[in-house]
Amino acid sequence: MIRLSSGIPDVDKKIQGGFPEGEAILITGEPGTGKTIFAIHFLYNACKEGHKCAMIATEETPEKIIDHGRSIGLDMEPFVESKQLTMLRLLEKRVSNVEDKYGNVSMNVSDLNNFKYIIPEDVEVIVLDNLGAFAIGMELKLFKDKLETLVYTFSEEKKTSLIIMDATAHELTHRIAEYSTYGTIRLMTKENPYTGKMERFMSIPKMRETEISLELINYTITGEGIKLLQPKTNR
Numbered sequence: 096m097i098r099l100s101s102g103i104p105d106v107d108k109k110i111q112g113g114f115p116e117g118e119a120i121l122i123t124g125e126p127g128t129g130k131t132i133f134a135i136h137f138l139y140n141a142c143k144e145g146h147k148c149a150m151i152a153t154e155e156t157p158e159k160i161i162d163h164g165r166s167i168g169l170d171m172e173p174f175v176e177s178k179q180l181t182m183l184r185l186l187e188k189r190v191s192n193v194e195d196k197y198g199n200v201s202m203n204v205s206d207l208n209n210f211k212y213i214i215p216e217d218v219e220v221i222v223l224d225n226l227g228a229f230a231i232g233m234e235l236k237l238f239k240d241k242l243e244t245l246v247y248t249f250s251e252e253k254k255t256s257l258i259i260m261d262a263t264a265h266e267l268t269h270r271i272a273e274y275s276t277y278g279t280i281r282l283m284t285k286e287n288p289y290t291g292k293m294e295r296f297m298s299i300p301k302m303r304e305t306e307i308s309l310e311l312i313n314y315t316i317t318g319e320g321i322k323l324l325q326p327k328t329n330r
Contacts, residue, residue: 227264
């Protein structure tokens with residue numbers, strides 16, 4: 096099986112080298128757990144490896160996301176300028192067809208199934224941040240149907256996708272997105288029983304065709320992004 100690196104070497108070691116190519120992976124987490132940073136690691140590495148990429152940003156502007164990348168030493172702007180990375184900003188209830196300095200189009204897109212019309216055909220890697228923006232207020236079965244259609248479309252077109260979803264929306268939809276995607280990584284904060292301090296942990300409950308451990312993985316966010324901590328730091 097061909098795999099795409101998560102962009103975080105120590106995470107790759109936990110999932111047999113990376114995410115299965117052409118499949119959809121769900122990343123969920125609370126605020127401050129590094130969901131967007133995780134996505135930036137993945138996106139930057141995919142661009143560096145020569146893949147055509149797209150990021151669908153529902154909550155932040157391309158400028159802010161690029162600034163986030165620069166803050167951890169991953170500057171994505173050269174990929175945007177070379178057209179290797181397309182950053183699609185979705186600004187609901189605003190005038191469509193307005194271009195920003197990155198040459199992207201602001202569109203009123205409220206239907207998940209419309210994404211296939213705005214993503215360039217030659218794109219191989221997609222990041223959607225944040226799926227939760229579409230889940231709140233939508234009837235549960237309709238949300239499930241639309242997500243499954245989106246995931247199926249990406250898979251049929253051999254597009255590897257990383258779908259970010261905030262923990263609140265994930266819980267409100269009864270974690271139903273986990274059934275529609277190929278794998279799930281949960282990011283969380285909880286008290287470390289060994290240190291008595293609140294720390295960040297990662298769980299990988301599902302990754303099809305991949306040998307995984309269900310142990311919680313302690314990690315931190317540094318000036319270089321997400322770093323996994325050695326188990327001995329938990330004792």
